[in-house]
Amino acid sequence: xxxxKGLVKKFGKYTxxxxxxxxxxxxxxxxxxxxxxxxxxxxxxxxxxxLKPDEGEVVVDGLKGKKAKxxxxxxxxxxxxxxxxxxxENLYAWSSLKGKENVERAEYLxxxxxxxxxxxxxxxxxxGGQRRRVNLAVALMGKHDYLLLDEPLAGIDAxxxxxxxxxxxxxxxxxxxxxxxxxxxxILLPLTDxxxxxxxxxxxx
Amino acid sequence: MNYFALLKGRTRALLxxxxxxxxxxxxxxxxxxxxxxxxxxxxxxIMIEVVNEDRGTLGERLTEILxxxxxxxxxxxxxxxxxxxxxxxxxxxxxxxxxxFSEKISRSEYESLVRVxxxxxxxxxxxxxxxxxxxxxxxWSEELVKKRIGEIEGxxxxxxxxxxxxxxxxxxxxxxxxxVSVMGKEDDTQKEETFFGIRWxxxxxxxxxxxxxxxxxxxxxxxxLRRVTGRRGKIxxxxxxxxxxxxxxxxxxxxxxxxxxxxxxxxxxxxxxxxYICSSAAFALIICCISGKFSNxxxxxxxxxxxxxxxxxxxxxxxxxxxxxxxxxxxVPGHWFYNAIFDKRYFAGAILVLAGWFMTGMFISWIFSKxxxxx
Amino acid sequence: xxxxSFVLYDIxxxxxxxxxxxxxxxxxxxxVLMFGLFMAPLLIDKGDAFYSVAIxxxxxxxxVSQLMNIIIDYEVKTGNIAIYPVKxxxxxxxxxDDGKVAIFIYIPPNTYLDSMSGKKAVMExxxxxxxxxDALVLYxxxxxxxxxxxxxxxxxxxxxxxxxxxxxSEDEILNIWNEGISDxxxxxxxxxxxxxxxxxxxxxxxxxFRLVIAVLFATCSYLSSFPVIYLTSLDLSETFSxxxxxxxxxxxxxxxxxxxxxxLIISSFLIMFPIAxxxxxxxINFALSVIPxxxxxxxxFSALAVLLGSLFKRGQSALWAGLYFGTASIAAVSFLSDxxxxxxxxxxxxxxxxxxxxxxxxxxxxxxxxxxxxxFDLFILFCAFAIFSVAGFIIYRKRSAL
Numbered sequence: 001x002x003x004x005k006g007l008v009k010k011f012g013k014y015t016x017x018x019x020x021x022x023x024x025x026x027x028x029x030x031x032x033x034x035x036x037x038x039x040x041x042x043x044x045x046x047x048x049x050x051l052k053p054d055e056g057e058v059v060v061d062g063l064k065g066k067k068a069k070x071x072x073x074x075x076x077x078x079x080x081x082x083x084x085x086x087x088x089e090n091l092y093a094w095s096s097l098k099g100k101e102n103v104e105r106a107e108y109l110x111x112x113x114x115x116x117x118x119x120x121x122x123x124x125x126x127x128g129g130q131r132r133r134v135n136l137a138v139a140l141m142g143k144h145d146y147l148l149l150d151e152p153l154a155g156i157d158a159x160x161x162x163x164x165x166x167x168x169x170x171x172x173x174x175x176x177x178x179x180x181x182x183x184x185x186x187i188l189l190p191l192t193d194x195x196x197x198x199x200x201x202x203x204x205x
Numbered sequence: 206m207n208y209f210a211l212l213k214g215r216t217r218a219l220l221x222x223x224x225x226x227x228x229x230x231x232x233x234x235x236x237x238x239x240x241x242x243x244x245x246x247x248x249x250x251i252m253i254e255v256v257n258e259d260r261g262t263l264g265e266r267l268t269e270i271l272x273x274x275x276x277x278x279x280x281x282x283x284x285x286x287x288x289x290x291x292x293x294x295x296x297x298x299x300x301x302x303x304x305x306f307s308e309k310i311s312r313s314e315y316e317s318l319v320r321v322x323x324x325x326x327x328x329x330x331x332x333x334x335x336x337x338x339x340x341x342x343x344x345w346s347e348e349l350v351k352k353r354i355g356e357i358e359g360x361x362x363x364x365x366x367x368x369x370x371x372x373x374x375x376x377x378x379x380x381x382x383x384x385v386s387v388m389g390k391e392d393d394t395q396k397e398e399t400f401f402g403i404r405w406x407x408x409x410x411x412x413x414x415x416x417x418x419x420x421x422x423x424x425x426x427x428x429x430l431r432r433v434t435g436r437r438g439k440i441x442x443x444x445x446x447x448x449x450x451x452x453x454x455x456x457x458x459x460x461x462x463x464x465x466x467x468x469x470x471x472x473x474x475x476x477x478x479x480x481y482i483c484s485s486a487a488f489a490l491i492i493c494c495i496s497g498k499f500s501n502x503x504x505x506x507x508x509x510x511x512x513x514x515x516x517x518x519x520x521x522x523x524x525x526x527x528x529x530x531x532x533x534x535x536x537v538p539g540h541w542f543y544n545a546i547f548d549k550r551y552f553a554g555a556i557l558v559l560a561g562w563f564m565t566g567m568f569i570s571w572i573f574s575k576x577x578x579x580x
Numbered sequence: 581x582x583x584x585s586f587v588l589y590d591i592x593x594x595x596x597x598x599x600x601x602x603x604x605x606x607x608x609x610x611x612v613l614m615f616g617l618f619m620a621p622l623l624i625d626k627g628d629a630f631y632s633v634a635i636x637x638x639x640x641x642x643x644v645s646q647l648m649n650i651i652i653d654y655e656v657k658t659g660n661i662a663i664y665p666v667k668x669x670x671x672x673x674x675x676x677d678d679g680k681v682a683i684f685i686y687i688p689p690n691t692y693l694d695s696m697s698g699k700k701a702v703m704e705x706x707x708x709x710x711x712x713x714d715a716l717v718l719y720x721x722x723x724x725x726x727x728x729x730x731x732x733x734x735x736x737x738x739x740x741x742x743x744x745x746x747x748x749s750e751d752e753i754l755n756i757w758n759e760g761i762s763d764x765x766x767x768x769x770x771x772x773x774x775x776x777x778x779x780x781x782x783x784x785x786x787x788x789f790r791l792v793i794a795v796l797f798a799t800c801s802y803l804s805s806f807p808v809i810y811l812t813s814l815d816l817s818e819t820f821s822x823x824x825x826x827x828x829x830x831x832x833x834x835x836x837x838x839x840x841x842x843x844l845i846i847s848s849f850l851i852m853f854p855i856a857x858x859x860x861x862x863x864i865n866f867a868l869s870v871i872p873x874x875x876x877x878x879x880x881f882s883a884l885a886v887l888l889g890s891l892f893k894r895g896q897s898a899l900w901a902g903l904y905f906g907t908a909s910i911a912a913v914s915f916l917s918d919x920x921x922x923x924x925x926x927x928x929x930x931x932x933x934x935x936x937x938x939x940x941x942x943x944x945x946x947x948x949x950x951x952x953x954x955x956f957d958l959f960i961l962f963c964a965f966a967i968f969s970v971a972g973f974i975i976y977r978k979r980s981a982l
């Protein structure tokens with residue numbers, strides 16, 4: 001379970017997230033919805049422990065700090081990859097950085113996300129949608145109990161979105177809990193257990 | 206297109222970019238320092254260790270003569286202490302006076318009287334070995350003359366002592382033979398004043414325009430120029446208005462440098478600098494277009510400006526065998542600025558060069574933007 | 581994953597990140613070539629004489645001519661100078677003005693007689709402006725030898741005064757004078773042997789070449805580390821801050837970055853060094869002693885680059901810092917490292933400066949090997965590498981973590 005209590009984040013005078021508390025149960029999938037600038041990405045970054053909150057804390061399965069962080073896989077909204085390396089090299093490199101190199105898992109993700117045609121291409125030569133898929137695949141390499149995805153379908157075509165949905169469904173079946181942010185909830189909402197809407201740094205009902 | 210808005214924006218960006226502004230501030234400080242304190246600087250205070258292993262007395266005489274040499278500080282140490290200081294960069298040379306220094310001199314044996322170890326990572330040490338040899342020769346000369354006196358019938362120790370007393374300061378006075386250098390008639394204008402302060406500032410100013418020109422990198426690496434021409438804007442005016450703040454900053458920095466240099470024709474030099482800096486802006490445009498981004502610019506711009514400034518004679522005088530570079534450097538803005546500093550003809554050449562670089566800059570930036578489009 | 585795979589991936593990233601790494605690696609070429617063009621006359625060791633010297637002595641006494649011949653003879657024998665005797669002063673000056681000779685040495689009448697009688701005699705060294713660079717090298721050596729000889733004449737003169745006081749006849753005094761001057765001339769013939777070398781003068785005339793080439797090596801290797809600065813800063817501000825990485829793995833990646841940076845710097849050395857050897861033949865045993873210096877310099881500068889990249893949030897700021905730091909260090913090494921009258925703090929900093937150690941290793945190991953200094957400089961570089969690595973990793977870890 002991920003428990004977030006009273007999370008606050010300010011950037012200068014602007015409050016991006018204003019005292020948000022949230023619980024993600026084991027095996028649950030939450031859709032986090034909201035307009036541009038509502039605070040979705042900031043909240044997700046804090047839950048993923050890549051952004052330190054000004055107030056509040058995040059506890060994962062009763063753990064804090066590095067041990068808690070090790071249980072979370074995070075796919076940020078920005079494409080965070082080694083641009084000069086190929087898709088395959090990125091998957092190997094990131095999996096080694098996180099834990100152990102896992103060739104089978106890399107092949108599995110390449111097949112699931114239909115990246116076989118461009119797996120040996122340099123990332124900086126891919127289209128936006130292709131890079132988004134690689135970004136997601138990198139997040140899914142390595143062991144994780146919780147998956148936090150920030151707009152995983154941005155720039156991906158309809159077929160690609162289906163592949164992503166199919167993959168996430170399989171992850172859910174394995175017992176992985178998720179929080180997914182998305183502008184257009186149409187494809188992913190059927191997958192989710194509940195949705196939360198955020199606006200101006202608060203949850204709204 | 207609102208070029209004045211561009212000018213305003215660029216001015217604001219330039220004045221808040223403290224990293225590049227520091228280049229001009231440092232340039233002004235260094236140039237003023239060079240103007241005020243230029244001239245040959247003696248090798249002051251280079252530490253040298255002397256290891257006197259001589260069994261006789263002449264080693265001490267050599268040490269005494271050495272101690273009067275300007276530009277060095279000598280200390281007498283054992284070999285182990287000396288090598289330790291040399292290793293730890295506390296000294297830059299060792300003079301080892303051989304144990305049989307006095308004996309060899311008395312037997313007229315020249316071989317290896319003194320061993321000199323010089324650390325070559327000091328420019329000032331290039332005449333050091335000559336100095337040591339000269340001082341050894343001085344000791345020897347005294348001994349030879351003493352020997353001649355000793356051979357005179359009736360000469361006593363008192364006479365030799367008197368000789369030693371008379372010659373104690375002989376090596377610190379002018380010799381009775383000298384040679385002076387006279388440069389030939391080809392170059393009538395023997396420059397007494399080098400105006401290195403102004404020249405180095407010109408180099409720094411060109412470097413400043415290059416390194417602060419990341420906005421010019423955008424001319425080649427983005428679709429900016431196509432968008433400008435698409436809106437019926439003119440690239441030349443775009444460049445002119447955006448480069449103006451950098452040119453003005455360079456000119457403002459030049460004023461104190463010019464004043465402290467005490468140049469006899471400041472107005473002429475200032476006008477020539479205006480033309481020079483405008484040409485430099487065009488040169489900077491080409492460098493920035495080729496670089497494409499800051500990480501390349503920071504490598505290319507120092508080398509490019511150094512090469513161009515070196516061959517135009519701004520950084521130092523060209524070696525005289527390299528006059529061919531002096532001829533080819535007519536295409537470089539610095540060549541004409543150099544001419545202006547030394548009261549030679551410059552105006553027409555400078556204007557032509559400015560026009561040439563400006564057009565070349567426009568052309569190259571346009572070519573790069575087209576190349577980007579085709580990518 | 582094979583640990584070397586990290587290094588290989590990082591090298592691919594360094595070289596794949598635009599042209600920067602290639603520019604860094606090849607930028608020494610124009611610098612060294614430019615330097616070589618300026619130093620060309622000094623670099624011509626063999627071949628035809630490149631000084632042509634006209635000489636005229638109007639002095640009836642041949643003693644001074646003997647001195648000039650002693651000094652110049654060695655250079656003639658080694659083929660550095662060609663001598664053209666002339667009969668008139670105007671001829672000599674014209675030859676210089678027409679560019680047919682580089683130098684004209686003129687010994688006026690009564691030069692020896694004047695110096696014997698206690699009056700200062702001055703010779704002329706007339707040179708062509710187009711050959712000033714070569715001419716002034718010869719002039720410097722000549723002047724130092726001639727002025728010592730001139731002072732020596734004064735010492736002989738003091739001896740003559742003692743002889744006069746002892747009541748010797750004029751002939752005897754003249755004899756002593758001539759013998760005294762012969763003694764001086766003999767000394768000058770064997771001048772170089774005082775330090776165990778052949779030749780008469782200009783030992784160490786190429787020290788500025790040694791220093792400049794060493795400074796160029798250190799500067800170009802430092803510039804080669806700029807891609808490392810930039811990429812490290814980008815990694816920390818954009819990549820690692822957004823993905824969680826365990827410290828142990830981060831350490832592995834950090835080490836891989838230092839290694840790949842060192843490889844980039846070594847590559848630029850591999851380009852610089854043969855060019856430097858081609859410009860000036862360096863003995864192979866000395867050349868080999870540079871290798872540990874190259875390796876340690878590369879690692880030290882790579883660790884420094886990673887440290888600088890870790891300190892700054894923006895890649896551009898990190899590069900600016902690198903540029904200023906490098907410029908200040910190199911300027912300090914070029915102008916201050918040999919000075920004994922610096923404040924204590926500055927003096928200490930100069931002694932432990934990895935730039936200074938690097939310059940010292942190259943200039944000394946290539947030309948003038950002193951084992952103790954060499955070892956000390958290697959030690960300094962190693963310590964610098966250790967300190968930069970540790971400090972860099974602490975900051976690297978802090979910035980890549982929450």
